[in-house]
Amino acid sequence: MAFIALGINHKTASVDVRERVAFTPEQLVEALQLLCQRTASREAAILSTCNRSELYLEQDSLTADAVLAWLADYHQLNLDDLRACAYVHQDDAAVRHMMRVASGLDSMVLGEPQILGQMKSAYAVAREAGTLGPLLGRLFQATFSTAKQVRTDTAIGENPVSVAFAAVSLAKQIFSDLHRSQALLIGAGETISLVARHLHDQGVKRIVVANRTLERASTLAEQFGAHAILLSDIPQELANSDIVISSTASQLPILGKGAVESALKRRKHKPIFMVDIAVPRDIEPQVGELDDVYLYTVDDLHEVIEENLKSRQGAAEAAEELVAAGADDFMLRLRELAAVDVLKAYRQQGERLRDEELAKALRVLGNGGSAEEVLAQLARGLTNKLLHAPSVQLKKLSADGRVEALAVAQELFALDEGAPSNKGLQ
Template identity: 70%
Template sequence: MGFLAFGINHKTAAVEVRERVAFAPDQLADALQQLREDTLTQEVAILSTCNRTEIYLSQDHPNPDAVVEWVARFHGMTVEELARCSYLHRDAGAVRHMMRVAAGLDSMVLGEPQILGQMKDAWQSARTAGTLGPYLDRLFQSTFNTAKQVRTDTAIGENPVSVAFAAVSLARQIFSDLRRSTALLIGAGETIALVARHLYEQGVQKIIVANRTLERAELLSEPLGGQAILLNQIPDVLAQCDIIISSTASPLPILGKGAVERALKARKRSPMFMVDIAVPRDIEPEVGGLRDVYLYSVDDLHEVIEENLRSRQGAAEAAERLIDLGTDEFMQRLRALAAVDVLRRYRQKAEHLRDQELAKAQARLERGTDPQLVLAEMARSLTNKLLHDPSVQLKQMSAEGRAEALTLAQELFALDEDTHSVQGKS
């Protein structure tokens, strides 16, 4: 069984490309089914976040070209466009890559914890869609276990920094005193929840949460003493807001240039700080060209994040060693499973031959044949049939000059010197 990991991320593609290749949550189930059918893949899962889109699959003989062609076709891109900014990992390389991703070692923010939850969401989506399968499921479980060990045994997660933390850090550079600022948070997912907590800890006293459903917005805003609104109410409050941070799964922009222009006019040119963490983007890129607007995308947070990562480098080295161990252990278990499958099929074949010879022996006994003769004939015939195919294959391989096959056969059948000497004495 082979594995394949194909994708793009923040290192290989700009946000403009990543948003084109992203899978919206309501697309995933159909996409998984289409991918499996169109590429004849046995098991497949899709991970899609603001920083990466990756496809993991398990197949006897993976065909990466078919996967690339399908992704390009699904998102209306050319294969050449996709090939320029994508990467591909096979077998042990795919296993190692998945473990590094889950542990946060391949993230924009080294060691960030949210990616493990997103990886579990990808596993659950594939499971719900019926595209998971036993081999890919085993790989996900080993990936989760290794990521957990990295979190437990290294300092990779200490003093956590995240995209959310970086966004708030950047806001502090724009506004000297965040306590006098009003923040509008668009969305109510995990990233926005982290942003809200960081802003609250920095003393921001007025936090407005806008979401598609009011219940989710209230769940996030109430503990912080904030206000919950619906997305269509954003224009009503926009002029009050100094900080706007957005992270939704909307396929289309939520905040346009016209709405921001009207808010700026009402604010009498007082500056607005905006961070668009979403992929696809929630805020029209043209907003960044407006005077008195400081608009940052998720890619613009790199420098802020880098400043907070240097203390984690030693922990990252220890984490990489755990990833290597996790990869080796999984591949060993996979090879053992392959042996179990071969043994199972050979046992079935042997049991079939046994049943045939037993039926013949019972028929001869019913006809009154001497039991001693029946037993001897059954033993001789069963031995010959069990040895026939291995004997034919060994002779053929020997004739082809494949000397290693004879060595392997001696190991397989435990034909050491003691065996020869015992046979000689008998």
């Protein structure tokens, strides 16, 4: 048994690399099944967000290189380039890493709450794909439990700090009065929902939500008195937008340089503030070359986020202690669980020997044998059979010079200090 957590994140890879390693929701089930078929992974889950792509695995032995090669091949990347920005955590370290991620301790925004929901989605997809077994399943449950404890027992989640909050904070720095601004939000997921809430709280004049399906856009828009449109309507709406914030799961850019140029002409070159939170990116990088566009990616928000994290640093220390305790407790329980199968087999063996000796004793009694003699023989026979295999193995271990194993055996059988010494066997 071996746990592996392998991946890249905002600390090790640029947004350009992260978008190439990202998995779409539609890819996940097939990718998980291929991962288990083509590597030594018996169980697997994939977490893919705008800030990270990580594989969580359970294997007979540690073969991270094969998994990294599979990841490079799946996304058609150069293996050396991927290896340069990837990290690998094994066993105890992998357990602790998963718990840190779920608790928001490894996020760009310290303590951000969205990651736990994304981790739960990774768990659900792995179950759907049939790649989640008992060991990885237990690890996920322990991870959720620890993350919940971090949220409950520390102040790491207090004061709204998120990528969405950072985007709106940056907009406030550029526009002195958001009450006069109009915002176009592209997408209808959790991040855009948070953006809409923050903009609404800041009193933005008008909010428009654009999405692939009008129904989902309308559901979100209704919560904040916003307007809903389809993605195809964006070119017409763009000219009215002072703020554009996008976060979709599209594999291709939604906004190109030409569409933005046309909108700027209609706006008479009045500036547009744009934030592309998506990975892969929703807005072509070339849009940032236009004179009247202020384009930021998710990586550009890091400086804004840092300003809002000071209040969470103390809570992070307490959270780290909870994660360490959670990881230690999980590994302890896992080791205890490993002993269960051995104990079960040993008990079954003992019961089989007991039944054999008991059946023999009953036959002798049935033939008129003395009860006292039968009981004595039953006790001797059962004792001899129970001690036979351990005795043979102990002699072999001693002959092989495995003195430490003899010490373990003495502890295992709870032999007191007055028992005969094994010094003569050394």
